[in-house]
Amino acid sequence: MSMDAVLFWFLSIVVIGAGLSVVLMSNPIYSALSLVMTMVGVAALFATLNAYFLAGVQLIVYTGAVMVLFVMVLMLFDLKRELQAFSRGKITGFFKIAGVGVLAGLLVGVITFTTQKTSLIAEGSPLAADIAAQAASGADNTKILSENLFLKNILGFELLGVLLLVIAIGVVALSRSKGGTHARD
Template structure:
């Protein structure tokens, strides 16, 4: 076990533990916090993969903005303990096996794909960080049109949220 492996397993177990907590927690705010835990450990994994800018953006946007919004809404609605209703039997008897099947299939497929055998360092050496300059060149040259399109998407989302959340006069 070398240091990268230990780091990977610590982060990976934290992420999986957080995801399990998300499912098991009964208070929505605990679910939100465990999801933040997942996001933080994923940011750590991005750092290990050399994508430091993405790691920072992951924390700033996901943990620092989107999840704050979730926590804010939970606080605003004062959402208490989740009700356990047994309305949907289908979810229980079909959902669990199908979910597990999907999980296994995905894990199997990804582990055994041709790609999966390549080491994580690919072409570069072990500790090369992707430079922000290269990333932004890619974003603003090759993907300029999708980038501009997302800005329109965001605008529409803002308007939609505004219209939906506005009280009736």
């Protein structure tokens, strides 16, 4: 078994286990810590897919910024007394779990039955040779990504900046208004 395969199976076990514990832990602090573990695992998966820049961004944005935000809000609340972590109702709960199971089965079934080839590109084509050369270098990936981002998708990039500005102002306005969405006084 190659190193790639060992790494993939280890990371997938980590990611699935941590993801399950996000959902199953009744204490939200443990859920947040499991989510950090999931994010780190996903970042490592990006690294196995040669997306090194995205792995770094994933670590900085998710495990750095977003999770700090989550944990800070969790600490703001007094969450020792969580009476009911899961939704009540055995029958609706059964239907929910059954629906999720059916969705998982459908997705996995469709994926495994439709795409039999491991790569969507034919073996002998010139593109395949390019891919082999690219996989050998690996570090070029960031350069290709930045060229695509700043040459082809520059409008989307700028619009994201505008969106982030709007979101920042909106969040400040939302948290400064007295009583938030339910102004009483």
